[in-house]
Amino acid sequence: MGELLDAAMDPTISYDDLAIIRDLWPGKIVVKGVQNVEDSQRLIDAGVDGIILSNHGGRQLDRAPIPFRLLPEVVREVGKDATVMIDTGIMNGADIVASIALGAKFTLIGRAYLYGLMAGGRQGVDRTIAILRSEIERTMKLLGVSTLAELEPRHVTQLTRLMPLAGAPAEAVGGGAPRVRVASGTTARAPKASASASKGTGSRAKN
Numbered sequence: 001m002g003e004l005l006d007a008a009m010d011p012t013i014s015y016d017d018l019a020i021i022r023d024l025w026p027g028k029i030v031v032k033g034v035q036n037v038e039d040s041q042r043l044i045d046a047g048v049d050g051i052i053l054s055n056h057g058g059r060q061l062d063r064a065p066i067p068f069r070l071l072p073e074v075v076r077e078v079g080k081d082a083t084v085m086i087d088t089g090i091m092n093g094a095d096i097v098a099s100i101a102l103g104a105k106f107t108l109i110g111r112a113y114l115y116g117l118m119a120g121g122r123q124g125v126d127r128t129i130a131i132l133r134s135e136i137e138r139t140m141k142l143l144g145v146s147t148l149a150e151l152e153p154r155h156v157t158q159l160t161r162l163m164p165l166a167g168a169p170a171e172a173v174g175g176g177a178p179r180v181r182v183a184s185g186t187t188a189r190a191p192k193a194s195a196s197a198s199k200g201t202g203s204r205a206k207n
């Protein structure tokens, strides 16, 4: 498998190659695998029509940047000039709703539909899509929105950091685990083993 990957990945491909493709191809160009704001901007300057933020599901590099975290800044920088899409770690409808709320035009799925495929063939894939659709609708109902256009960044809460509450002794918060301050300003009990309390905070590269 490693040998196959070595053969498939060509690190010599560069922006010069993209310029050649752009010259040759009059249609739309979408580049997948974008992992930072600088490349997003550079790709738009090079004439691509859309970018897909993706670390390919974290399959090769487990610690690659998390697309969901990049999304707000990329949309802010290039969202008006290109279609920004996101892929990696989309495992339920709420992930799709959150991504669209943060400015993605589309989300893509990899493993989610493959799980359905393995479990039930074509019917399994149809079932995956039906589950995602119902989760999208349920999430939107809970958020009180009836169209995707109503979704905004304010509908998304991201735990950007977990840190001990300054000056809060353990006994003052019921002993045991210390309390932590989360981005929204509320407090929560710190998990015992790790601080992976939100999307993508675990060690796997996930959105």
Ligand SMILES: Cc1cc2nc3c(=O)[nH]c(=O)nc-3n(C[C@H](O)[C@H](O)[C@H](O)COP(=O)(O)O)c2cc1C
Binding pocket: 032, 054, 055, 056, 057, 058, 059, 087, 088, 089, 090, 108, 109, 110, 111, 112, 114
């Ligand atoms: C079995 C498998 C094979 C894949 N092969 C490729 C590939 O050849 N090229 C590529 O760009 N991404 C490939 N991917 C990555 C997917 O296109 C997609 O980026 C990724 O699965 C999305 O993350 P998710 O699985 O968390 O939804 C592959 C993924 C899986 C699961």
